[in-house]
Amino acid sequence: MLATKQPILRRFWYPTVSIQELVSGPQPFELLGQKLVLWLNEAGKPVALADRCPHRSVPLSNDGAVVDGTIRCGYHGWRFNSEGACTYIPQSPDLTPSKRCRVESYHCTERYGYVWVCLDEPLADIPHIPEAFDSTYRLIPEYAEIWQCNAFRVTENALDVSHISFVHRKTFGDDQAPVAPMLQVNQLENGVELQGRVPVANDELQQKNLRIPDEKTLRIINIKWLMPCTFLLHFTYPNGLIHLIVGFATPVTDQSCYRIQFCLRNDTEADAPTEDVAAFDRSVGKEDRQMLESTDYDLPLNLREEHHMLLDKPGIMMRRQLAQLLKKHGEVEQRREIVYR
Ligand code: FES
Ligand SMILES: [Fe+2]
CATH class of the missing domain: 3.90.380.10 (Naphthalene 1,2-dioxygenase Alpha Subunit; Chain A, domain 1)
Structure with a gap:
């Protein structure tokens, strides 16, 4: 069985990096072949977004930074919120970015000191220990x-x-x-x-x-x-x-x-x-x-x-x-x- 080719496996929660690793900034992680960027929002909650900026395709984990509770792309500085919506384009500060300008966001939470991600609607809870x-x-x-x-x-x-x-x-x-x-x-x-x-x-x-x-x-x-x-x-x-x-x-x-x-x-x-x-x-x-x-x-x-x-x-x-x-x-x-x- 090839895990990345069975969509049903996307409906389970998986542990990824430790929550501690996100304190220093956004981190990349690949789950079931899906490239992710993981980061901590303003509330200190972990966020999982697709690791690809919709502007010029750069991974948001490449020199990305958390600014005002958003993740800022390292290439031209566009910012995305926890839901993946583009909230700010620094070259056009007065413009409201189009609703279509967004990255995919995924279910994400913390348990046992690790960041857990589910890529689709969860079929089961995180195992209780x-x-x-x-x-x-x-x-x-x-x-x-x-x-x-x-x-x-x-x-x-x-x-x-x-x-x-x-x-x-x-x-x-x-x-x-x-x-x-x-x-x-x-x-x-x-x-x-x-x-x-x-x-x-x-x-x-x-x-x-x-x-x-x-x-x-x-x-x-x-x-x-x-x-x-x-x-x-x-x-x-x-x-x-x-x-x-x-x-x-x-x-x-x-x-x-x-x-x-x-x-x-x-x-x-x-x-x-x-x-x-x-x-x-x-x-x-x-x-x-x-x-x-x-x-x-x-x-x-x-x-x-x-x-x-x-x-x-x-x-x-x-x-x-x-x-x-x-x-x-x-x-x-x-x-x-x-x-x-
Ligand atoms: S590639 Fe991300 S802002 Fe340009
Ligand atoms: Fe063993």
Whole structure:
């Protein structure tokens, strides 16, 4: 499936840059192939406009500046408001710009410290994460970067416990134990959930981060994929520590996604310093990235095209749900043209 060619995917909210990044001025972002400029208006609210000035086609993010609650084009200084209407042409200050002189504006809001954008009428709300509003949890930002792979390869990887022993053998996987335990898999209204107990290796850094001084430990896992590109990895350790990874794979193009991750924990800075917690998850993320960037960017929803094993059930359910979404909205899965040999 090629995300940029399935209009229904434009009807979901996606996280983009952090709200903090807009304080220094407008920033470009590409979402589902749509080039955007993101900026903060007078009320401090984020705004998403198409990143193309209607005067001479320059991206508004190219030397654009926020002036009096409008975005000013860097080329000739025309200004546009939060709705995308041209409000001022400095070379003709007394002229009221034509109503036709405008740029497309998109739904935009802030949640969890990130700017969320929806390119069409939203089909669903931004995923609700209760722990993010619970004062017994602390939020640790981990990373935000472009990965050169299909966003759905990333979300499927989050539902895949079979790769742990191999991809993560240097961090928490045990390559002597490739048979992952059977997990309980549940279909959600808008996603897939799996639950179970997964034995994991516990290296030196993790022993400190978890405050568990053993070489092996156990994770009680609850993993959720939420349509289309959110995943929540909820780990409970034997000492009661909860480490909830909140991950997003925002589709940028068909071949790339913006991989955002933070975690929520019910411990304190004195228990485990932010940098150490983030450093461990960062290493794990690098291992996934190294593998995922070598996958075919076109993830087929047709189950006959790639081979599967029993433990792939959650990923299969994800593919089926995406296929159902397309069918329900009268869309045909768009593929790149390739013949497998
Ligand atoms: S190109 Fe934007 S004002 Fe001229
Ligand atoms: Fe992984």
